[in-house]
Amino acid sequence: MMQVHSPQFKERASAALADAPLQKALTRFRDGFQAKRAAAVAGLPEFEALRDVARDIKNHTLAHLDFYLERYADNVERAGGVVHWCPTADDARAAVLKICQDAGARTVTKGKSMISEELGINAHLEAHGMEPVETDLGEYILQVRDEPPSHIIAPAFHLNREDWEDSFRRAHTELPADREFHERRDILTEARARLRNKFLTADVGITGANFLIAETGTSVIVTNEGNGDLTQTLPRVHIVLASIEKMVPTLEDACTFIRLLARSATGQDLSVYTTFSTGHRREPDLDGPEEYHVVLIDNGRSGMLGTEFQDMLRCIRCAACMNHCPVYGAIGGHAYGWVYPGPMGSVLTPTLKGVDKAGHLPNASTFCGRCESVCPVKIPLPSLMRHWREREFERHLTPPVARRALGFWAWFAKRPAAYRLATRLGARTLKLLGRGRGAFQSLPFAGGWTAGRDLPVPEGGTFMAQYARRQRGKT
Amino acid sequence: MSRDTILNSIRRGLKRGPLPADQKAMLDSRLMAHPTHIIPARSRLPRPQQVALFIANLEKEFATAARVPDADSVPAAVADYLAAQNLPARFAMAPHPMLAAMPWDRFPMLSFEARRGQGSDQASLQHGFAGIAETGTLMLPSAPERPTSLNLLPDAAMVVLRASDIVGAYEEAWAKLRATNQDALTGGFMPRNVMLVTGPSRSADIEQTLELGAHGPRNLHVIIVDDDPAAIPDALA
Numbered sequence: 263m264m265q266v267h268s269p270q271f272k273e274r275a276s277a278a279l280a281d282a283p284l285q286k287a288l289t290r291f292r293d294g295f296q297a298k299r300a301a302a303v304a305g306l307p308e309f310e311a312l313r314d315v316a317r318d319i320k321n322h323t324l325a326h327l328d329f330y331l332e333r334y335a336d337n338v339e340r341a342g343g344v345v346h347w348c349p350t351a352d353d354a355r356a357a358v359l360k361i362c363q364d365a366g367a368r369t370v371t372k373g374k375s376m377i378s379e380e381l382g383i384n385a386h387l388e389a390h391g392m393e394p395v396e397t398d399l400g401e402y403i404l405q406v407r408d409e410p411p412s413h414i415i416a417p418a419f420h421l422n423r424e425d426w427e428d429s430f431r432r433a434h435t436e437l438p439a440d441r442e443f444h445e446r447r448d449i450l451t452e453a454r455a456r457l458r459n460k461f462l463t464a465d466v467g468i469t470g471a472n473f474l475i476a477e478t479g480t481s482v483i484v485t486n487e488g489n490g491d492l493t494q495t496l497p498r499v500h501i502v503l504a505s506i507e508k509m510v511p512t513l514e515d516a517c518t519f520i521r522l523l524a525r526s527a528t529g530q531d532l533s534v535y536t537t538f539s540t541g542h543r544r545e546p547d548l549d550g551p552e553e554y555h556v557v558l559i560d561n562g563r564s565g566m567l568g569t570e571f572q573d574m575l576r577c578i579r580c581a582a583c584m585n586h587c588p589v590y591g592a593i594g595g596h597a598y599g600w601v602y603p604g605p606m607g608s609v610l611t612p613t614l615k616g617v618d619k620a621g622h623l624p625n626a627s628t629f630c631g632r633c634e635s636v637c638p639v640k641i642p643l644p645s646l647m648r649h650w651r652e653r654e655f656e657r658h659l660t661p662p663v664a665r666r667a668l669g670f671w672a673w674f675a676k677r678p679a680a681y682r683l684a685t686r687l688g689a690r691t692l693k694l695l696g697r698g699r700g701a702f703q704s705l706p707f708a709g710g711w712t713a714g715r716d717l718p719v720p721e722g723g724t725f726m727a728q729y730a731r732r733q734r735g736k737t
Numbered sequence: 738m739s740r741d742t743i744l745n746s747i748r749r750g751l752k753r754g755p756l757p758a759d760q761k762a763m764l765d766s767r768l769m770a771h772p773t774h775i776i777p778a779r780s781r782l783p784r785p786q787q788v789a790l791f792i793a794n795l796e797k798e799f800a801t802a803a804r805v806p807d808a809d810s811v812p813a814a815v816a817d818y819l820a821a822q823n824l825p826a827r828f829a830m831a832p833h834p835m836l837a838a839m840p841w842d843r844f845p846m847l848s849f850e851a852r853r854g855q856g857s858d859q860a861s862l863q864h865g866f867a868g869i870a871e872t873g874t875l876m877l878p879s880a881p882e883r884p885t886s887l888n889l890l891p892d893a894a895m896v897v898l899r900a901s902d903i904v905g906a907y908e909e910a911w912a913k914l915r916a917t918n919q920d921a922l923t924g925g926f927m928p929r930n931v932m933l934v935t936g937p938s939r940s941a942d943i944e945q946t947l948e949l950g951a952h953g954p955r956n957l958h959v960i961i962v963d964d965d966p967a968a969i970p971d972a973l974a
Contacts, residue, residue, distance in 0.1 A: 287944075294945045308777045315774045328747045329756050329764055335740075340923050347740040399951060400942035418942055426943055446943045454952055461952070462856045477768050478927040488889055488938040488953025495885050495930070506743065511764075512771040517907045520933075521777070528941070531794070532872040535953070536933040543929060544921050546881040548832075548853035550929050560743045567750025 264382050264410060266615050267599030271622035278593035279714055287420045288594055295416075295585035298529025299636065306525065316522055317640045319515045320576035324567065330476040330509050331558070337479025341541025343554040354559045355386045358468070358501060361555050365499045367392055367465035373483060373490030374398035375470025376414050376579060377503045377559060379601045380614075383468065394468075395460045397489035399453055406433040412595030414602065415527050415581045420594050423449075457489070467493035467551070471504035472578065473519060474556075477512040480540045481556060484523060484533045491535050500539070500551035505559045507575040513538075519578060522638035526580040562614045570649045574609050576639040583633035583643055589626050598623060605633035609646040617650055621659050624650035682726050689720040696720075773908045780871040780905030784968040787870045788961070791903050794873025798936030799949055800957040804900075807962060808835065811897055812844045814960045819847075819860060822893055822956065828860035829853075829891065833882040836864055836897060854886030861891040865898035865959070867910040872935055875959065876910045878918060879930035888932055894954040901965035907933075 267274065278284055303309045323330055335345040346361075348354035358381075362370060370392055372378065384394040384405070396405040400418035404411055406429050411417030427443040430452060443449060469490050473482040481502045483490045494500045510516050524530040543550035566572055584590040584604025595603035600620070602610045608623035624647035633643040654660055660668075674681040696702060696719030704712045711717070722728065748754055756764070782790060792802045805814050819826050830836055832851040841847060854861055864883050867876040875896055879885045888894060904910050918926045938953030949955055963969050 290945055306777060306779070308775050311775050319774075325751065326756065326760075326764055327751075328744045329761060331744065331747075333765075333768065337923075340925075341920075341927070341929070342922060347738075347743050349739050349742045349746070353739060397952065398942070399940045403942075416942065416945065419945060423944055446946060446948050449943055450940060450948045450951060454950070457952060458856060477771060478925065480927060486938070487940045487951035489951065491885070491889050491932065492952055495889060506747075511768055513911050514771045514773045514908055517911070518774050520907070530798075530935075532874055532933070532935045534798070534935050534938060536874075536935075538927075538931040538933075539929065540927045541922065541929055544879075544881075546921065547879060547929060548881060548884040549886040550879060558743075560746065564743060564746035564750050567747060568752055569750070572750075 264379055264601055266611075266619050268611055268615065268620040268623055269599070271597060271599055271626065274597040274599060275593045275626070276714070278597045283422055283425075284420055284594050287422055288591060291416070291419050292585075292591045295529070295581075299526060299582060299585065300529075302525040302529040302531060305531070306521070309522070309525065312518055312522055313638055313640055315518050316638055317576060319510060319518060320639055323509050323511060323515075324507065324572065324575055327506065327509060327567070330511055331506060334474055334476040334479055334509060335558070337476070338541065338554075338556055339479070341479050341554070343479065343541045343556060346555060346557045348557055348559045348561070351381050351559070351561045354381050354503070354557050354561065355383065357557050358383055358503070359386060359390055361499065361501055361553075362387060362392055362466050363390070365466050365553070367499070369460060369464045370394045370466045370468060371460055371464040371493045371497065372396050372401070373467070373469035373485065373493040374401050374417070375468070375503050376411075376601060377470055377505050378468065379411060380561070381503070381559070383503070395457070395464070397457050397460065397487075397493055398485070399450070399487060399489075402453060402457065403429055406430075410596070410601070412603065413581060413584065414579050420596070461492040461496050464493075464497045466499040466501060467495075467497040468501045468503060469494050471502050471508050472523065473510050473516050474504055474508045475510060475513060475516055475538070478538075478540055480513075480538045482516060482536065482538050484520070484536050486528075486530075486534045488535055491537055494537075494539060494551065495549060498551060499553040500542075500555070502539070502554075502556045503559065504556060505561065505563055507563050507577075523578055523580055526582040526636065526638040566613055571609065571613050571646060573641050574606070574613065574646060576641055577606055577610075578639060579606075580638055582636040582638065586632040586636050588628055588630060588632075605643040605647070606641075609641075609643060609650065612650050617654050617657070618659055621650070621654045624648075624654070682724070685724045686727065689724050692720050776906045776908055777871060780869075782870070782905070784965065785970040787905055788900055788903050788968045789970065791868050791870040791873055792961070794870065795936065795957075795959060796873070798873055799939075800873065800936045800959060802959045802961060804961045804963055807964070808838070808897075809840050811836075811839050811960055811962065812841050812847060815862060815895060816844055816847055818895060818958050818960075819893075824860050824893055828862050828895070829855065829858045829887060830862045831864045831883050831887055833864035836862060853884040854888075854890035856890055858887075858891040860893045860895065861887040863887045863894060863896045865896045865902065867913055868898050868903040868959070868961075869905070869907055869910050869933070870903060871906050874907075874933050874935045876914070877932045877934060878914060878928045880928060885930050885932065888934060889953050891954055892950070893956040893958065894937075895958045895960060897960050897962060899962045899964045900968045903961075903968070
């Protein structure tokens with residue numbers, strides 16, 4: 263299973279801020295995703311209304327999840343598929359291994375799947391003598407480099423072209439050493455040629471699922487490369503890894519989600535391949551897998567039902583929250599220390615791995631609210647992060663200095679007159695100290711804060727003073 | 738039983754036992770009715786504009802389109818396309834009756850095999866079940882006469898689509914499949930695989946910059962057979 267490095271969040275975040283190649287990649291990344299999503303959303307006037315519909319469909323499904331899972335499983339079996347119910351990650355790894363062993367598998371191709379990262383499927387197969395091959399281009403280079411993904415839909419965004427070239431030259435040594443990699447296209451062509459052979463010779467193909475459809479017993483994957491489709495079409499055995507909250511009732515319900523997913527994720531109107539799989543090859547068909555298995559995984563999801571974190575189960579893993587997060591945008595995904603980064607990861611990681619390990623993550627938020635405002639299923643991410651902060655405080659996991667500071671702040675917050683006086687004096691002092699310069703590069707008692715950024719010198723009155731003045735102006 | 742472990746854990750979270758029969762019946766009737774939700778207005782257009790929107794959207798996604806007046810004109814359009822792409826006049830064809838009935842004998846320089854896709858295929862000709870104007874998307878349900886591998890393995894994928902099979906929204910394409918398809922195994926409408934394809938394969942994994950032709954086709958070409966008089970714009974009629 264992927265190791266949890268979330269306890270070292272602060273050290274990892276500091277390292278990320280000082281990592282020049284990562285910062286270069288992050289600049290490219292922020293501008294791209296945000297502009298593309300905005301353009302796609304502007305092109306669909308119904309987008310906002312669809313978000314409400316999507317939230318309601320997921321809420322309905324979660325409220326009846328036991329029913330829909332049973333209907334789904336019945337329909338998978340009717341189409342010749344096998345459902346493996348796996349309460350834990352151990353159960354799921356064992357189920358995947360057994361299917362691969364029964365198939366006599368040597369090579370296992372894989373479509374991109376975050377649940378596979380969560381379960382650590384690759385390491386488990388390797389430990390049992392099989393060769394898992396990631397086929398999504400980004401996942402493939404990460405496998406070559408032995409790195410985890412840094413983003414849930416753009417797993418290798420943190421790499422620059424020189425990293426790609428260097429890794430390909432080192433990994434593909436059977437090719438001439440002086441071959442040219444001037445263009446991105448050259449890298450793509452080499453990966454295509456190399457992986458084409460893997461697709462054709464693999465014994466088992468493993469994909470994730472973006473959705474499961476109860477009505478028909480269908481799993482849905484969404485890709486741009488076509489690698490997921492080759493993975494599930496060509497090998498003799500297809501394994502779908504899906505967590506239980508991927509469920510939607512009908513194809514018509516799924517239509518609402520596919521209208522939201524690509525627009526929220528990459529800013530496309532629809533991904534290139536949206537593929538619906540239902541069971542194994544039919545008798546007269548010329549292609550398709552002879553076996554179809556669904557490894558249906560709980561691994562902590564059912565424990566979120568009925569808690570304040572139930573809303574998180576609506577997540578469709580589009581990555582809009584991290585694409586719009588100022589914290590993620592400053593440090594990238596590896597700093598978060600586990601599979602799921604950004605705001606959704608800051609809610610999910612403490613849920614699945616424990617707030618004692620991942621307590622830093624929900625604290626790494628400015629609560630600016632952009633994540634919630636772009637979430638296609640309207641998950642109140644800032645509120646959920648706040649819940650984690652409260653739980654962390656209640657369980658006395660917050661460091662003593664922070665607890666004392668919070669107590670200090672609370673004393674003022676409960677006494678408005680004292681609060682106003684203190685902020686007025688504080689602002690005035692800073693203004694005096696900061697005369698002639700725009701910002702402080704360091705301040706006593708705030709070295710940790712100013713190490714990463716400058717504090718602007720206050721201008722004008724405090725918020726409360728300005729607010730009071732404006733209120734007076736209105737009447 | 739692991740199945741019961743998961744279901745019971747869900748019910749504990751939801752603070753209830755298994756659903757009573759009347760509630761199950763209500764949910765089953767929702768599945769039977771499969772209600773539609775908000776359908777974007779963009780594809781609700783007169784037929785000629787709907788087909789034009791389909792073409793505009795697929796071109797936006799880097800696919801190409803050609804319109805021919807009838808099925809007999811498809812072989813010439815195939816020959817033209819392969820020549821224009823500098824591809825050999827050879828392709829793998831879906832064993833679909835509509836394609837088989839075309840006058841291929843008039844084009845002896847074209848060679849084809851009716852079969853599934855293979856790893857070394859340079860070009861394929863597939864039969865399109867439906868076109869969806871909303872996003873310029875093809876619906877390609879698997880069937881013995883429509884092998885999935887033809888959508889994925891060739892460098893250049895050609896698809897023949899009748900204009901009368903172009904609809905506005907995703908829901909209309911599913912309605913068409915529900916109404917016309919019967920699966921050999923389940924007796925339901927859902928085949929083993931349904932691909933919604935929007936343009937040629939691509940990746941933006943290298944520096945967030947789009948490159949076409951990742952693992953699937955580098956080119957996607959749709960040959961539209963104008964069999965629907967209502968869909969033909971005045972300029973072509």
